[in-house]
Amino acid sequence: MCTGSLKRACHALWQALRTTHAIFHMLALSCIIISDLLQSAHGLKDLKIFVPDAVIMGNAATLSCQYDLEKAQLYSVRWYFGQEEFYRYVPREAKPVLVFNVAGINVDMANSDATSVTLKGVTRDLTGSYQCEVSEDAPLFHTDIRSAHMQVVELPKDEPVMKVEKKVIGVNDNFHAACSVGPSYPPANITWYINGRKIYKTPMQRITLDAFEGSPTYSSLDIAPHSQVLQGFFQAIPKYLPNILLSCEVSILQMFHKNVQQRIALSMAPPTTVSPNLLGLEGSKRYANGDPDNSALTGAAQCSSSAVGVLLLAVATLTVAQL
Structure with a gap:
């Protein structure tokens, strides 16, 4: 009798525990759902960061952080360069703005607040993640939290320069040109164009680019005589002006664009030969009547010259005999 009562009591307790566990689980789940609903309805949302992709060294850079708190209150806004905090805004503090000492960063306090921070005189060292x-x-x-990358650009101090080996090229000539610009950070990119059409690297069109940080950027262009691009221009000479416009475009991100141009003449003239006149193999000018001006140097005249020579020799011999 007691054993049966004990079993029934244990079963009832077990059922109660299961019910309690289920109720606890439901309560916990409800709290999570309610918390998420409250957070989504009245909490921080739509956080966006706006950082310049590139800025010229020495200029100011403004970083912006936009967000929607709805009915919630702001506690703090913190800015980091890499892993280092350099700016903090806490509106409930007596002094809301706090700036931390980070190498290279100079905060413009007058132009910084809860949504943006301005950096003065940026240097190359400030390239990185914010x-x-x-x-x-x-x-x-x-x-x-949101992050974005900023590139600080150091522009070259001198204008780009282009040099060409020949300003007039024939249909069978090799063509060589070079384009260079001073040191920059990051290194510049150089692109070649002929009459506005980009020149690509092919077996007949060799392009080199030497670009290293801290050194000038240099690019060369070598085009073989029978390259498709040059042959196309030579074939079009009867219809168009016999020259092409060679351009080298120097660019650094979206901050620097320079274009150097040079007109190159195309010549269809045959290969140059040396005139026999220059070698002394022909006589001088002809007379107006068409007779050569070297008529005095005919065979008869040459014989007369020989006779004169014999006569002079005889005279000389006679004179010696008389002595």
């Missing part, structure tokens, strides 16, 4: 972290106030303290 992060904006926003936290809402109690009770949730929800926090979100």
